[in-house]
Every structure is written in C-alpha cells, then in structure tokens.
Amino acid sequence: MKNQTTISQNRNYGIDLLKITAMFLIVCWHLIYHGNALQFTDTRISSLLQSFFILGVNSFALTSGYVLSDIKYKPHRIVVHWLQVVVLCIIITSYFLIFSQNVVWKEDLIYCFMPLTKDKYWYFSAYFILYLFIPFYNILLNNLSKKQSYLLVILLIIIFSLFNFKFLGRYFSVSGGYNTLWLSVLYIIGAVIKKHFCVQKLKIKFLLLAFFIAVSTTFLSSIIQYEYKILKIGSFDNDNITILLSSIFLMLIFLKINIRNSIIAKIITKISTLTFGVYLIHDNYFIRIQFILNRFAWLGELSPVMNILELLGIALVIFVTCLMIDYVRAFLFEVFKVNFLCEKLCGFFVRKIRLLSDKFFEN
DSSP, rough: OOHHHHHHHOOOOHHHHHHHHHHHHHHHHHHHHHHOOTTHHHHHHHHHHHHHHHHHHHHHHHHHHHHHTTTTTTHHHHHHHHHHHHHHHHHHHHHHHHHHHTTTOOHHHHHHHHTTTTHHHHHHHHHHHHHHHHHHHHHHHHSOOOOHHHHHHHHHIIIIIIITTTHHHHEEEEEEEESSHHHHHHEEEHHHHHHHHOOSSOOHHHHHHHHHHHHHHHHHHHHHHHOOOOOGSSSTTOOOHHHHHHHHHHHHHHHHHOOOOHHHHHHHHHHHHHHHHHHHHTTOOOHIIIITTTGGGGGGGHHHHHHHHHHHHHHHHHHHHHHHHHHHHHHHHHHHHHHHHHHHHHHHHHHHHHHHHHHHOOO
C-alpha cells in the first residue's frame, strides 16, 4: 500500500491527459488524411486545423520518453502490446470475414499473428523496435550530465528536424517522422524533459504564447508552401521543426496541469491506458477502408463552424467507441491474467538468455 501511494503521488496526470488529447488529435488527423474531411474546405481553415491535429503523433511519442525513462524496464510490456494488437486484429478481421464479402480473405487471419509485417500499424512496428533499445537509451541518459543531455537534444533537433529540408532529406531523412529513428528522437527529448527540465519555473502564459507562435508559424508556412511550393518547412510532417516545437510546448503546458481529485485522476489514468487501443481499432486497415476512407468529404461542404463541430463530434464518437471496445479487451486480459503470464514467461526467457550469455563470455 505504501508503494502504491508513493507512485500515485509521484504520477503526473498531465501526461495522462496529454496521451488522451494526443490520441484524439490522431483520430481527427485520420479523418482528414484518410477521410478527406477537409477536401472542400477553405485552404486557410484547412491548414489551421491541420496545424493542430498533426501534433498527435509527436505528443503521444514524447510521453513514452517521459514515462519510461526512469522506471524499471519490463520486457513483457511489449509482449502484452503485441497480444493486444493480435487480439484486436483477429476480432476485427473475423467480423469482416463473416459479415462482409470480398473484403477479407482467410489469409488475412494469418497475418493477424504477424502485426509487424504487411505494414499494418506503422506506429506499433516502429515502437516495437524502439522498445528493444530503451534500456540502452536509459543507460546513456542516466550517465549524461544536464548540459550534455541538453546538447544531445539540440543536436537531434538540428540534424533530424531543422536540417531536414527537401534538398538535405537524403542525408538526414526520418521519412517524415514515421519510423523508429524519429520515435527514438522523441523518446530522448521526452526523457530529458523529465530528468532535467524544471517545468514549474516556467509561467503558463509564456508556454501558451510559445505554443501559439509555433502553431501559427506552422500555419503560415503551410500557406506559403501551398502557394509558392518552397521548402519542406511548410509541409505537415512530424519531423517539421515548427510541428516538433509545437508538440514540445504542448507537452510542457500539460505538465503544468495539477489533478488533485482522486476520482478524476483514476478516470484519467484508466482512459490513458486504453488510448493505444483507440489507435489499433480505428486505424485498422479494414475499418479504415470500410468506414473512414473518403467517407467524410461531405464535411467540407458545410459552413466553417459546422465543419469543425461535425469533425470534432465524429472524432469524439470514434474515440469513445474504440475506448469501450478496448475496455472489454482489457477486462478479458485481467480475467485471464495475460499481464501476469507474459511477465512470468518473459522472466523465464530472460533468465535463460542471461545464463547462456554468461557461459558464452566465460568461454
């Protein structure tokens, strides 16, 4: 009980709120990117909305570095995530196999057990590889001084974001921020913020102003990019320097949030643990094809205000529906003690690997 109390007191619920917000932004972005929700919308309004919604992936990834950088590394967690992907994929694929003809083939059920193949979920594939390197990243960050850590972050931002223009992309490319390298950059930034950055010394007014300036710069540069087709700085990519800075400032703003009500804190914590399931469900290939792809172009024909309200409303319905589905999955995982079994199984294999490695290096 003492340990649980300590953990609860040390937990920053602002990070949980950021995870929830980031996933909601990702749903909105997919409605735009896959659903063409802004196809007929005024260019400036479209660019403004995209300048906010594009922050989802970076913000979500930054939380990983903040949360995992100073806790014990547990290999079984990635196995649990893998099973989460497999179970949800099997359920969704089976549904379409039974109720929708000529949409799913029986071979697709086999690929459910291999979520790292067929590019089903780019974020999970990239995160899976990242998770293998987290212990080494943490060792590096724990042995760097504050000054060295800041210098590392500055170099990463300069090389992989600031210098990542079209004419230099060949050498510094992180594929628009859709790979393991970019998630590693975000992990390190989030971890350094956790270890060395004193957010409490910053005033919320300053952070809000910095966030507004960064988002406005993204918006203005996108307009320039659209009209004059110059430089990558105006593109809506995760590695865009203004989008990266906007995500960092957004994270710092959420870190200033202080939740004192225990009931609200528990609700926020529970929802944040289910956010990954929202991604896995709504961005499933078959759900995307059947329910999202090019389905929301009609929103662009509405007035700007109704366009935004309808878009946010639809995103909220999708978000809550996916939360409810993954809540059932999480409940079943608890009933069948999936976390416990994965922890024991991984512990067994880790011990065996250590014994083999010890014998190998002794020889």
